[in-house]
Amino acid sequence: MGIFSKLAEWLGVKRKECNIVVVGLDNSGKTTILNKLKPDDSQTSDIVPTIGFNVENFSSKSLQFNAFDMSGQGRYRNLWEHYYKDCQGVIFVIDSADKLRMPVAKDELDQLIQHPDLVSKRVPVLFFANKMDHRDALSSVKCSTLLKLDEISNKPWHICASNAITGEGLDEGVNWLSDQIKSYLRDLERRRR
Amino acid sequence: MAEITSREESKGYQDYEGNKKWLNAHYDPLASLYTFSQCIALSDINADGENKLIIADLGTGTYDMKLKVYRGTSLMSENAIIDLPTGVVTFYMDLTEPRTPAIAVASGSFIYIYKNLRPYFKFTLPSLPIDEKEESAWIQAKDDLIDVSVLREILDGLRSKGVILTVRSMKFLRLPPHELSTFVTLHKNSPLKMQTVVTCLETLKKSHSEDDAISCLVLGTEHLAIYILDPEAFTILTKIDIPAVPVFLSVNGLYDVDYRIVVACRNGAVYSLKRGSEVKKPVFQLSAQPVGLQRIGKNIVVACMDQTLQCYSTKGNKLWLIRMPADILTMEAMEDKQKGFKGVLVGIENHEVHVYRDKYLVNVIKTEDAVTGIKFGKFGREDSTLVMTTKGGSLLIKMLKRTAKFEEKDATTSSGPPASQQQKLNVPKKTKLFVDQTLRERNNCVVMHQQFQHDLYRIRLEAARNYAESLNKSLNPISTNPQEPLKLSVHVNGIGPMFKLIVQLQNTSLNSPSVGLFLTFHFDSSLYSVEKTLIPVPFLVPGLNYTFESYVECKSDKGISDTIKAYLCRRSSSTPIITGIINMPVSESIIVS
Numbered sequence: 001m002g003i004f005s006k007l008a009e010w011l012g013v014k015r016k017e018c019n020i021v022v023v024g025l026d027n028s029g030k031t032t033i034l035n036k037l038k039p040d041d042s043q044t045s046d047i048v049p050t051i052g053f054n055v056e057n058f059s060s061k062s063l064q065f066n067a068f069d070m071s072g073q074g075r076y077r078n079l080w081e082h083y084y085k086d087c088q089g090v091i092f093v094i095d096s097a098d099k100l101r102m103p104v105a106k107d108e109l110d111q112l113i114q115h116p117d118l119v120s121k122r123v124p125v126l127f128f129a130n131k132m133d134h135r136d137a138l139s140s141v142k143c144s145t146l147l148k149l150d151e152i153s154n155k156p157w158h159i160c161a162s163n164a165i166t167g168e169g170l171d172e173g174v175n176w177l178s179d180q181i182k183s184y185l186r187d188l189e190r191r192r193r
Numbered sequence: 194m195a196e197i198t199s200r201e202e203s204k205g206y207q208d209y210e211g212n213k214k215w216l217n218a219h220y221d222p223l224a225s226l227y228t229f230s231q232c233i234a235l236s237d238i239n240a241d242g243e244n245k246l247i248i249a250d251l252g253t254g255t256y257d258m259k260l261k262v263y264r265g266t267s268l269m270s271e272n273a274i275i276d277l278p279t280g281v282v283t284f285y286m287d288l289t290e291p292r293t294p295a296i297a298v299a300s301g302s303f304i305y306i307y308k309n310l311r312p313y314f315k316f317t318l319p320s321l322p323i324d325e326k327e328e329s330a331w332i333q334a335k336d337d338l339i340d341v342s343v344l345r346e347i348l349d350g351l352r353s354k355g356v357i358l359t360v361r362s363m364k365f366l367r368l369p370p371h372e373l374s375t376f377v378t379l380h381k382n383s384p385l386k387m388q389t390v391v392t393c394l395e396t397l398k399k400s401h402s403e404d405d406a407i408s409c410l411v412l413g414t415e416h417l418a419i420y421i422l423d424p425e426a427f428t429i430l431t432k433i434d435i436p437a438v439p440v441f442l443s444v445n446g447l448y449d450v451d452y453r454i455v456v457a458c459r460n461g462a463v464y465s466l467k468r469g470s471e472v473k474k475p476v477f478q479l480s481a482q483p484v485g486l487q488r489i490g491k492n493i494v495v496a497c498m499d500q501t502l503q504c505y506s507t508k509g510n511k512l513w514l515i516r517m518p519a520d521i522l523t524m525e526a527m528e529d530k531q532k533g534f535k536g537v538l539v540g541i542e543n544h545e546v547h548v549y550r551d552k553y554l555v556n557v558i559k560t561e562d563a564v565t566g567i568k569f570g571k572f573g574r575e576d577s578t579l580v581m582t583t584k585g586g587s588l589l590i591k592m593l594k595r596t597a598k599f600e601e602k603d604a605t606t607s608s609g610p611p612a613s614q615q616q617k618l619n620v621p622k623k624t625k626l627f628v629d630q631t632l633r634e635r636n637n638c639v640v641m642h643q644q645f646q647h648d649l650y651r652i653r654l655e656a657a658r659n660y661a662e663s664l665n666k667s668l669n670p671i672s673t674n675p676q677e678p679l680k681l682s683v684h685v686n687g688i689g690p691m692f693k694l695i696v697q698l699q700n701t702s703l704n705s706p707s708v709g710l711f712l713t714f715h716f717d718s719s720l721y722s723v724e725k726t727l728i729p730v731p732f733l734v735p736g737l738n739y740t741f742e743s744y745v746e747c748k749s750d751k752g753i754s755d756t757i758k759a760y761l762c763r764r765s766s767s768t769p770i771i772t773g774i775i776n777m778p779v780s781e782s783i784i785v786s
Binding site for chain 1: 216217218219242265266267531572573574575576590592594595596
């Protein structure tokens with residue numbers, strides 16, 4: 001990092017960069033959420049099932065995010081773990097209308113939490129209980145009990161109900177995530193010194 | 194709330210090793226679904242990317258039959274069915290967009306077709322010819338020419354002759370005497386019809402093999418026929434007669450190209466039908482009635498009522514047989530394309546579901562109740578979902594974990610051939626001599642066989658001659674004459690030159706004693722000298738052993754030996770009754786000196 005970029009960062013002109021992975025079962029709305037988080041002029045109108053993964057960039061008020069939008073289909077889920085190593089945050093998207101597959105989501109979450117690349121890190125995990133507008137959607141509280149989120153002890157986590165189509169609830173979640181990532185990065189730097 | 198408590202109840206089963214490969218997605222003990230595997234289907238009937246669970250519920254068996262559709266964990270729709278359902282399939286019947294498959298429910302002698310969960314069409318099986326005598330009997334009853342007891346007698350007579358009667362006649366014969374006349378007055382004016390009943394239902398792709406290609410319906414009936422129906426006009430494309438009542442079907446191929454239908458019948462015979470071929474004899478006959486039939490690759494796997502799971506090749510050779518710990522209730526194929534897994538799921542009476550890959554048990558799922566209906570496939574958006582219904586009417590939905598692996602390690606510990614059987618034996622190469630010999634034998638087989646037969650006859654002739662001679666001369670030690678039931682045996686003791694002959698005599702009759710007999714020896718006097726050449730035999734009591742002894746001296750020192758014959762004779766006759774031939778051993782004295 002050159003002296004100018006450091007200066008720019010300190011002055012708040014250039015934002016700090018961080019990598020996050022966006023995971024969740026297929027059809028939960030990961031791509032739609034990221035699409036909504038992008039600036040208005042670069043949003044697309046048609047969302048298709050992701051194959052493999054996409055890299056999306058978006059920014060909050062203080063951070064520049066490199067988001068790995070992973071495919072949620074069963075056959076691509078084994079790709080997720082390869083991106084855990086150098087990520088500073090995780091977004092886990094839940095389809096709150098798909099009550100049947102909650103145990104599958106829980107199984108995938110357990111594998112994520114216990115993965116060797118993440119188990120000892122205090123990486124913040126943000127949950128979106130997506131499709132809150134859906135008629136038989138579960139509440140965010142119900143989602144967190146079904147996924148047993150209260151049993152996650154070594155990572156900061158937050159759940160918020162969202163609607164990716166209207167963008168409801170997304171900002172709240174992203175703000176929480178950027179605060180957490182900043183403190184996490186600060187923590188890392190302090191330890192390095 | 195009920196769901197949460199039930200999940201906690203099932204915790205004990207969660208700890209079980211085999212259940213850890215599965216995620217418990219849903220458990221509803223109060224679903225009151227009474228059904229079996231043929232009446233369960235998974236299909237995307239709304240064309241929205243989510244598969245629904247379609248179940249024909251048998252209700253109590255007499256009423257409350259319903260077609261239920263589940264979307265996720267909740268019941269989406271219910272349709273009443275009039276008669277007992279025997280099969281449910283979904284199939285694409287046209288190419289109109291959006292591609293929504295139709296549901297076909299077999300019930301009684303009808304196939305009900307539903308589209309978008311609304312009744313769409315009812316197919317009625319063609320009525321069959323009625324027995325003439327039965328028809329005339331009913332006509333006479335209608336015109337009051339015969340009374341009910343005579344009608345009953347006629348119908349009973351026809352039934353005992355093996356005539357297949359109409360449903361009305363069978364109901365009539367079942368009634369108690371005082372209800373007969375009311376039954377006849379109620380029904381006599383409606384025309385008599387012979388209706389058959391659908392026993393099993395399957396689908397067969399018509400001309401393309403894609404997942405969403407148009408399919409024909411294949412159905413088996415109680416009156417020994419298989420029908421293939423056109424999916425658009427519901428006309429009968431093909432009718433195949435088979436010798437027994439079909440109960441399970443397994444269909445492969447395309448109707449327009451080539452297809453094969455494997456049919457398991459109620460009497461345990463399994464037939465294989467091909468396009469354009471006649472049915473003659475079963476491919477194989479099972480030891481007991483079938484409870485399930487699946488084709489896994491090229492093999493046919495059948496579950497039987499004698500607690501066995503059997504596998505046959507398409508040609509009918511039995512490949513393997515496994516015994517189950519309890520009665521088999523149902524069987525279903527399990528195919529996971531992502532994992533490349535193909536196997537069968539077997540629901541057993543002892544509250545277990547076994548997963549077999551080939552003949553190896555790879556997983557055991559324990560449930561709270563005996564499983565009667567199993568379906569494996571895509572439900573909702575999850576590809577490998579296991580849907581089970583139990584005897585008590587509960588509904589279980591389990592999903593295979595992404596990380597679950599079915600290892601073959603169970604296979605080596607459980608049944609199957611031991612590992613040593615797989616080792617190659619060090620068989621030496623064929624020698625030139627062996628090859629030459631084989632070639633010679635192959636070229637001269639006729640001559641060799643003739644020679645062998647010739648020699649065999651010679652041996653038999655020789656044996657017969659000797660036997661006849663010995664009978665004539667009484668040369669054998671057991672008497673063949675029923676008047677003289679005697680047995681003689683001789684031993685030689687000693688090493689020479691002095692030997693001791695021990696002769697044992699026995700009267701083998703039950704209660705007739707022998708008198709007036711004597712023993713004598715015949716020998717070469719230049720070689721041997723016998724101490725007692727004549728031994729008078731006393732009164733022989735039946736059953737007792739008499740022992741006589743005599744010393745024999747060998748006179749020669751040349752190391753040669755001869756035979757000595759012992760005769761048992763009667764004073765009045767010159768031919769002996771029985772003869773003992775003694776092969777004398779070589780005198781040892783020569784060796785000593």
